[in-house]
Amino acid sequence: MRAIEIQEPGRPPVPVERDAPAAVPGETLVTVTAAPITPLDLLCASGTSYFGRPRTPYVPGVQGVGTVEGEPVWFATSAGMAPGDGSMAEVARVPVGDVVRLPAGVDPVAIAALGLSAVAAHLALTWRGELVAGEQVLVLGAGGVVGQAAVRLARVAGARRVIAGARSAAARGRAERAGADAVVALDTGDVAELAARFAAVADGPVDLVLDPLFGVPAAAAARTLRPGGRLVNLGGSAGETCPIDSATLRGRSLRLLGYTNNELSPERRAASIAFVAEQALLGTLSVTHESMSPGDAGEAWRRQQEGTATGRIVLTF
Secondary structure (H helix, E strand, C coil), X not given: CEEEEECCCCCCCEEEECCCCCCCCCEEEEEEEEEECCHHHHHHHHCCCCCCCCCCCECCCCEEEEEECCEEEEEECXXXXXXXXXXXXXXXXXXXXXXXXXXXXXCHHHHHHHHHHHHHHHHHHHHHCCCCCCCEEEEXXXXXXXXXXXXXXXXXXXXXXXXXXXXXXXXXXXXXXXXCCEEEECCCCCHHHHHHHHHHHCCCCEEEEEECCXXXXXXXXXXXXXXXXXXXXXXXXXXXCCCCCHHHHHHCCCEEEECCHHHCCHHHHHHHHHHHHHHHHHCCCCCCEEEECHHHHHHHHHHHHHCCXXXXXXXXX
16 A cells, blocks of 8 residues: 655655555554644654654554545544554554544545644634633634634634734735634734734734734733633744733733643544534635645655645645
8 A cells, every 4th residue: 555654753754655454453444535744743753752752664644534434534543652653544544432433525635634723723712712602812823724723713603803813924814814804913022012913903802812822922912811811822833931921910810721632532522523524514614725645745744844835735545
């Protein structure tokens, strides 16, 4: 079968031919249709992640979309985090509990592009962030996959106004296309200046901030929150520390909340994947993505790593 392998941590994968895996008790074989290259894949394959150096060679891919006995499914793997192979092959062996049935008619590439990024956006907004209809939401990093999904899903949840923050012009364009009511450029390291930009486009105080960036953008966003407002952090791509001042936290009794998909039970994750698939079918949820063949995996990996891709790259088998 066709597959791609990480043969040495820190180097791009290479296309290979492998024997198809055999089924074992408690697992099922998935005929893979689409496998996204995600930030977690890149991190695990670097050999520098908190999971440690992966055992090589291995097939990467922490999630994918395919079929089991002809029925569409989404599935997760622990490739790069534990010994074993992942989704980037024609056939993947997957624990039964990590397989989620999808509705008929789903676009496998679109669902693969959404995947766990959309799950993070959905549950950070609703489960952790407790978003209710009529609230105003500020989404940072809104040009990324999580951010684009969050802008759309905040609208689905009934947000009255969605403000987006993004760094590059291209990212701001993606946030606009996702349906943000206003988009703010995150091109300054001045917390007060950035907070003023948010306030200028907000309709009064913000109720909830979704933050995959941390750093200066999070500190500025916190200043826009109403008393008792919530900031949910999903990552630190703008900085591992954040200059939020004590007066803002105490004066407004703010709630700073952390979120990670690793905390999810299989049941909660499956329910969120089902919701994501339903919204994709309805046409209310999508993210910018492109598909490439396994033979071009090295180039796809490099582009995703360097941030030169137009969106999430999905390998199609």
